[in-house]
Amino acid sequence: MAGSDIKQSLRKLDFPLCARDALYQIEKLCTRPGKQMELQIDLMSEFVFGEIERRRKRNVPAAIQELQLIEVQSDFFQSPGGIPAVRNALFLSLYPAGSPRYKILGNLVSLAITIHNKAVLNAAGIWMQQLGSTSQESVGLARHILNDYFVLTSKSVDRLQQLPILTPHFTANLLTAIGEVYKDKNPPTEVLRLIGEWINDNPSLLLTSLMDNPALPTGGIPMTPITPIAGLFRWCILSPVRTAAEGSTQNEDEQKLYSKIQHLLMDSVLRLKSSGSNKHAISAQHLAATTRALTLVLQSFSNIEPTSRDLAMERLAQAVSSAMSANCIYGNKQELLLLLQSLSYQHFLIEWTLQTYSTKAV
Structure with missing residues (x-):
């Protein structure tokens, strides 16, 4: 199907159905020779994130649309049949360096932690490594997660305790980023206690990023990991x-x-x-x-x-x-x-x- 045909088909759908179908179309493009990157970017901008003016629904609150989008992405990444390396690459394309989409990313990852969505967390771990786990973007994601689980919903911090077992690669990169969050000040005791429990119960976590090779498409170059x-x-x-x-x-x-x-x-x-x-x-x-x-x-x-x-x-x-x-x-x-x-x-x-x-x- 030509790019114009794909867009025409998606424009017949309301949000969030157009976002869901756009993700599957982008996934197909990722597996084809040539990959048509410009078309992928256009589909993400117009149909997934609604960044094109005509796709914005003014009668629906932005917060509701964001919640719908997060649910669509959560379901997409854990749906069966996908190739992990392709979906990891797609995740990187959805949230490139310097993107203004990081609030959506933070909420998506926080939801994934709550519902134990391994596919999203694994993709987020690779995203952190590829952008650099001490980068501004990764540290910003770590801040978002800490705020969600230690400030806004402090009683749900137990959701973080099983992360090293659920998804060690993501946790290792998150731990490196958390180290940077408190680069210039002492962390709160609750954070300190959680980190102590993580590495006491999972000693190999400190070296996981060195030993795990991220799943990337053929030709993808893994960035050098940074341990915590x-x-x-x-x-x-x-x-x-x-x-x-x-x-x-x-x-x-x-x-x-x-x-x-x-x-x-x-x-x-x-x-x-x-x-x-x-x-x-x-x-x-x-x-x-x-x-x-x-x-x-x-x-x-x-x-x-x-x-x-x-x-x-x-x-x-x-x-x-x-x-x-x-x-x-x-x-x-x-x-x-x-x-x-x-x-x-x-x-x-x-x-x-x-x-x-x-x-x-x-």
């Missing part, structure tokens, strides 16, 4: 000094949670030592950014207690030394070790790390 490890190390390292800089103290529960996560991270990293693989688990640049942040806090606030300062530097030394020992750190290691030098006189573990690994940072 560096972002979570940042939480643990900076939390004592951030709290002290604010003039407050961590309660016993928070102290235990950070300590637990730090040890789980180190255990996961050290397990890589014997595997001989996954040499790209941690970016030296990410640890360097954490080192800069710690140095800045220590220089900016004179009211930080020695115990908080020492705990932060101890955790930094543990993170760097475990990563160097396991040979799972990539990037500019020399820059990282150079940044550590300014802290080495303040803590013996940092000094030891420098002495032990300076000659190996090549």
Whole structure:
């Protein structure tokens, strides 16, 4: 069927039926030689998202249309008969980088979590990896999910607890993005507790994105995954000094949670030592950014207690030394070790790390 014929057929249908049928037409186009990408984009814009003026129904509230669209997409992605790689590619096309459709995406993924729609969540996990799980888009999706489950409907947070078992690839990328959400501040205790439970009950989650190959069409190039490890190390390292800089103290529960996560991270990293693989688990640049942040806090606030300062530097030394020992750190290691030098006189573990690994940072 020619593109004009497809459009003419869809224009006979009211929304949301036109959106449903458009998705199946786009899916067919994805499997054909040539794929007719321009036609796919036109069908998405006019019939799926109603972005063409004549397709907007002014007598139907926008919120109702959005809900109908989310239900149509949810049903489409979990319907039988589709090729996962094709539908994952379609998902990426529906929500390209820089798109204004992210509110719809956030609501679609939140619904998928609630009803355990694995197909949508798997596609969302690949979307996050392909755009970058620390990208603005992925972090925005993580914020949307956190707001839905920790703010708007806090009593439904238990829906998140089974995510690592339901869809580990999505959860791993979400965890990396959550690490960026709280890049510059300590996370709420409820979030901290959930993350601790996730990685305690599913230790392999921290490395899932390295081991799972996303289902993409032939010729699709998987983007390099980013593990949650560096972002979570940042939480643990900076939390004592951030709290002290604010003039407050961590309660016993928070102290235990950070300590637990730090040890789980180190255990996961050290397990890589014997595997001989996954040499790209941690970016030296990410640890360097954490080192800069710690140095800045220590220089900016004179009211930080020695115990908080020492705990932060101890955790930094543990993170760097475990990563160097396991040979799972990539990037500019020399820059990282150079940044550590300014802290080495303040803590013996940092000094030891420098002495032990300076000659190996090549």
